[in-house]
Structures are given as structure tokens and as C-alpha cells.
Amino acid sequence: MKKFIGFILSLYSILLVAGCSGPTEAPTAPQTFGGNNARPLPDADQRKIIRTAHLTLSVADPEESFRTIREKVSAWGGFVQGSNFQTHTQNPSANLTIRVPSHRLDSSLQELGTLGDVLSQSEQGQDVSDQYKDLESQLRNLKVAEQRLLQLVKETGSVKDLLETEKEVTRVRGEIEKAQGQLNQLEHQVAMSTITIDLLKKNALNQGEFWRLGEAVQGAWNLFHFITRALVWVLIYSVFLLPFALPFWWVRRKKSKKSVNTFEH
Numbered sequence: 001m002k003k004f005i006g007f008i009l010s011l012y013s014i015l016l017v018a019g020c021s022g023p024t025e026a027p028t029a030p031q032t033f034g035g036n037n038a039r040p041l042p043d044a045d046q047r048k049i050i051r052t053a054h055l056t057l058s059v060a061d062p063e064e065s066f067r068t069i070r071e072k073v074s075a076w077g078g079f080v081q082g083s084n085f086q087t088h089t090q091n092p093s094a095n096l097t098i099r100v101p102s103h104r105l106d107s108s109l110q111e112l113g114t115l116g117d118v119l120s121q122s123e124q125g126q127d128v129s130d131q132y133k134d135l136e137s138q139l140r141n142l143k144v145a146e147q148r149l150l151q152l153v154k155e156t157g158s159v160k161d162l163l164e165t166e167k168e169v170t171r172v173r174g175e176i177e178k179a180q181g182q183l184n185q186l187e188h189q190v191a192m193s194t195i196t197i198d199l200l201k202k203n204a205l206n207q208g209e210f211w212r213l214g215e216a217v218q219g220a221w222n223l224f225h226f227i228t229r230a231l232v233w234v235l236i237y238s239v240f241l242l243p244f245a246l247p248f249w250w251v252r253r254k255k256s257k258k259s260v261n262t263f264e265h
Contacts, residue, residue, distance in 0.1 A: 049127055052124045081098060096199075099195075100193055
């Protein structure tokens with residue numbers, strides 16, 4: 001029993017180290033430590049970078065460009081992650097999210113730019129090297145703990161100790177699967193870059209300026225029509241109100257004349 005307790009204590013120390021070396025937030029920029037003991041950063045080839053890009057193109061035919069991109073992505077060794085194509089509108093457009101091998105990102109962007117006019121292009125890179133190393137360290141420690149637990153299962157004679165050890169084995173294996181899944185996800189994101197592409201019809205951009213002018217003319221015509229109708233209604237109501245307004249006007253005018261005559265006398 002003492003041997004079992006001592007082993008469990010040593011096992012928990014290993015798991016504590018594994019937990020402390022868990023994933024950390026990846027730095028957004030390269031970092032070095034100052035002073036004479038500055039630690040150099042790893043080479044660019046050794047760093048784990050998640051690269052993404054966004055591209056907006058003005059093309060003659062979004063539907064044709066849409067099909068062309070799908071064919072090119074397959075030839076590049078990538079795949080289409082998602083797409084959206086709008087044809088039942090006045091200005092057809094398309095949107096694609098593709099994944100391509102990271103080493104082909106630059107050449108892919110250049111080739112995509114030849115399909116039309118590049119309206120905008122942006123690229124981002126996220127360094128996840130530290131997060132990747134932490135996950136590797138955590139995974140190694142967990143696997144060491146798993147092997148020690150399996151050895152303990154063979155040596156344990158008490159049923160109670162055996163059940164507790166098997167329960168711990170199950171928990172550690174769950175942590176291993178979780179860490180391995182996170183590591184696999186990072187590897188996939190690093191290996192396959194993401195490009196988001198917006199395809200806009202060229203004529204639609206020119207038509208947009210024309211329709212803005214047309215809307216301004218339509219707005220001016222609507223205002224003129226409103227003012228005209230208002231004046232017509234004022235004239236109509238004036239005709240109906242005139243018989244009622246004339247007596248009041250005549251009485252007021254008569255009183256004004258009397259006031260003038262009284263003042264002169």
C-alpha cells in the first residue's frame with residue numbers, strides 16, 4: 001500500500017508538470033529576451049506559422065471564375081472549404097474559402113490575381129511555435145504517466161487499488177487524446193493556409209455609379225411631384241374655403257375703414 005501511495009504521489013507530480021506546460025496564447029510578434037543572455041528565435045523554417053489571406057477580385061464573369069478557381073485548387077493540392085454563389089441578383093457575385101498548402105500560398109495568390117483586377121489583398125500570419133512546443137511537452141509527460149500507470153496495474157494486488165489505478169489510466173488517456181487533437185489541429189492549420197476570395201462582376205461596379213445617379217434624378221422628380229401635388233391641394237381647398245373666408249374679410253375691411261374715418265375727424 002505504501003508503494004502504491006508513493007507511486008501515486010510521483011505520478012501526480014508528473015501530471016502537474018504536464019498541466020503547467022499546457023497550451024499558451026501564441027505571441028503576435030517575434031520576441032527576444034534582452035541583455036547578454038538574449039535567447040535567439042528559431043529559424044523561419046522551424047517556426048509554426050498559421051497564414052491566412054483575403055482577396056477581392058473584379059472579374060468579367062463571376063460564375064466562370066468560380067469554376068476556374070475550384071479546378072485550380074484541386075491542382076494545387078488544396079480543397080474548397082466553403083463557397084457561396086449569388087446568381088439571382090442584379091449584380092452576381094461569389095465568395096470562396098479555400099485551403100492550399102502553405103508553401104503554395106504566395107504562388108496561389110499570384111495566379112488568382114490573373115483572373116481579374118485585384119481590388120484588395122491582405123495577408124496575416126500567426127506564430128504558434130510556443131503553443132505547439134507546449135503541447136508536445138504536455139503530450140510526452142502524459143504518455144510517461146500512462147506507461148507508469150499501466151505498469152502499476154500489473155503490480156497492484158488490491159482490488160481497490162486496481163480500480164483506482166484503472167480510473168486514473170482512463171483520465172490520463174482522455175488528456176492524451178485532447179492534447180493530441182489540439183496538436184493535430186495546429187499542424188493542419190500550419191500545413192494548409194486559408195484564402196478567402198470575393199468575386200465581383202466588373203459591369204456591376206460601373207452600373208452601381210449609374211444607378212446612384214439614377215436614384216438622385218428619381219429623388220428630385222419625386223420631390224417635384226410632391227410639391228406640385230401639395231400646391232394643387234392648396235388651390236382646391238382654397239376654392240372651397242373662399243365663400244366662408246369672404247364674409248370675414250369684408251367685415252374686417254369695413255371695420256378698418258371706420259377706424260380710419262374716425263381718426264381723420
